[in-house]
Amino acid sequence: MESLIRILVRAKKDKDAVTATIRTFYGDWGGQIDVTSMGGVRRYNDLVKRIEEESKGYDGLIVVLCPREMKELRNYRAHPMNVRLVNLDKAKVRNARISEIFWAIEKGKALFRIYARWHPDKQGYVHFGTIGEPLRLKCKPTYDMYYAIGKPHKELFTELFGAPIGENPLVVKYDEGVHEVFQGSSMALRILIPYEYDEDVRLVGKGEYEPIDVNISSCINLNKSYLLFLERYAFKIFKWAEANTEYDYDRVIVPWSGGKDSTVALILSIKYFGKENVVPIYVDTCLDLPLNIKYIDEIARRLNIDYVYAKADISIELKKRGSLPTKDDRWCTKIKIKGLYDAMKKISDRPLIVVGDRDCESLSRLRRPFVRWHEGMLQIAPIKIWSTALVQLYLAMNGVRLNPLYELGFYRLGCYICPAFRSWERRILEKYFQELATYRKRFSTLKYA
Structure with a gap:
């Protein structure tokens, strides 16, 4: 049976570099991840066509590694639901260290979850596609996002930070205890939640925003x-x-x-x-x-x-x-x-x-x-x-x-x-x-x- 995750690269030498990465970092995955070359195509339209053909014939997740030689592809937003594109700051994939390729693959996996756009008419967030207003989000494999559902959440934000927040806000959980609370597409609060039990939560940043209730049914x-x-x-x-x-x-x-x-x-x-x-x-x-x-x-x-x-x-x-x-x-x-x-x-x-x-x-x-x-x-x-x-x-x-x-x-x-x-x-x-x-x-x- 075919793999669960496919890495897509432009040329055969790039495929060889990713194969070495898989062997080193995913050695115990036993065929759950593989890599495919797009046959060396270079033009934007040919790259898009190749990605969409791959997507139609494959029901797993596809991570496309986009080095600088494929920079035009970075504007390709309306990609299929099972595809994510990851920028790689190298001229070619083959020029990257295998550790850099590994983290690019992991970022590609993370993009299936660390993504949101605000739909003002529906009062909800969209976690795929191009509909709605984009949020300025950072993405790393260890990040998470969640809805702070319920009135007690809202009351706790107000009690701790003196900041009125609408119901069910979207919260992005970064590393080192940093959390960003969003209201619509705007970052409202940046708070630090220390990992240590005895330390205290504190406000470390605040944006301009209006309190907005998020409609979970719309989401x-x-x-x-x-x-x-x-x-x-x-x-x-x-x-x-x-x-x-x-x-x-x-x-x-x-x-x-x-x-x-x-x-x-x-x-x-x-x-x-x-x-x-x-x-x-x-x-x-x-x-x-x-x-x-x-x-x-x-x-x-x-x-x-x-x-x-x-x-x-x-x-x-x-x-x-x-x-x-x-x-x-x-x-x-x-x-x-x-x-x-x-x-x-x-x-x-x-x-x-x-x-x-x-x-x-x-x-x-x-x-x-x-x-x-x-x-x-x-x-x-x-x-x-x-x-x-x-x-x-x-x-x-x-x-x-x-x-x-x-x-x-x-x-x-x-x-x-x-x-x-x-x-x-x-x-x-x-x-x-x-x-x-x-x-x-x-x-x-x-x-x-």
């Missing part, structure tokens, strides 16, 4: 064709795994935390494999945030499915150690994973595991293939290239509400002692779950690195 309608394209692409990933691994699985397992990503992974799995073949497993750490188990039960009823409840009581180890887990010592994760694997062993000998991992979450996840072997089991990440914004819209399009904890302001969910919680999450814990924040503080003998 769904504006992006429906793109969301359906991403759904089909997820199914292609499943098909690729079945066709290329010869893994005789007996169950499809979805580790289901109640978070947005694992919920989308669950919906995609049900649609493709059938709900009778999919087993969600929820691992209760006994330190989950309130409302989470209620959400799990609510969505299980909504999807008309059963799930396996497993218990991994982290609170016992917490009391024994007397200190919180840290980013360098996530002993809590080991306990949770053991609980998951113990539950899997009881229901499956050869599980196919579908996870909600995404590229922008960490460099290690970015480097992983869509389909990989992990501890003798096959693991698939169907939403690897999605942004949080696309995850949110896909859930809404399928009539599945977000976990209400996100509407309180959480960017990610987890136990309330989670070492990944930042200063932002501390604010929310203290505002809505003061008792839990106080309990956590009792064990804060170690500061997060």
Whole structure:
């Protein structure tokens, strides 16, 4: 079966350079990424024709590397939905180091999620194409974007920064804790959310803007064709795994935390494999945030499915150690994973595991293939290239509400002692779950690195 990602370059020598890059950086991808030459064509019209021909005959993602010799192609905006163009500041692709080619490929993947235009008539954002007003966005493989959905989000922005913000603003999450909050096509606030739990959130920049309410229903309608394209692409990933691994699985397992990503992974799995073949497993750490188990039960009823409840009581180890887990010592994760694997062993000998991992979450996840072997089991990440914004819209399009904890302001969910919680999450814990924040503080003998 054909690859999942195709890199398109102008000439054969460029193809050789990309082949060396794939061999070095994507050696464990096993045919999930390949490279094709456009036969040495040079004229703008010939390049466009070649790209569009490639797009029509290929249902994966296409990343076109555009060095200076193809600079005219940089004005090619109305490209097909499965194509992204990446500028490469070299005369030819073959002149770049393989590390530079690698990061250009990763930027191309990121452009499928870090993209937005404002449609003023519809009061919504478009995440593909050329409709609407462009936003001035930077794009790197580790960036993310999301909708700050719900009135509590709006109230928190006003409370912290004294700045009135419309409902459901689009937020772009950059590196080093920098976030930009958009109102329409204008950057309204630039805020710094330190990774350290005990530091404080602060305003570091402000633009000229008018408060605008974003209509999420309009965003769904504006992006429906793109969301359906991403759904089909997820199914292609499943098909690729079945066709290329010869893994005789007996169950499809979805580790289901109640978070947005694992919920989308669950919906995609049900649609493709059938709900009778999919087993969600929820691992209760006994330190989950309130409302989470209620959400799990609510969505299980909504999807008309059963799930396996497993218990991994982290609170016992917490009391024994007397200190919180840290980013360098996530002993809590080991306990949770053991609980998951113990539950899997009881229901499956050869599980196919579908996870909600995404590229922008960490460099290690970015480097992983869509389909990989992990501890003798096959693991698939169907939403690897999605942004949080696309995850949110896909859930809404399928009539599945977000976990209400996100509407309180959480960017990610987890136990309330989670070492990944930042200063932002501390604010929310203290505002809505003061008792839990106080309990956590009792064990804060170690500061997060």
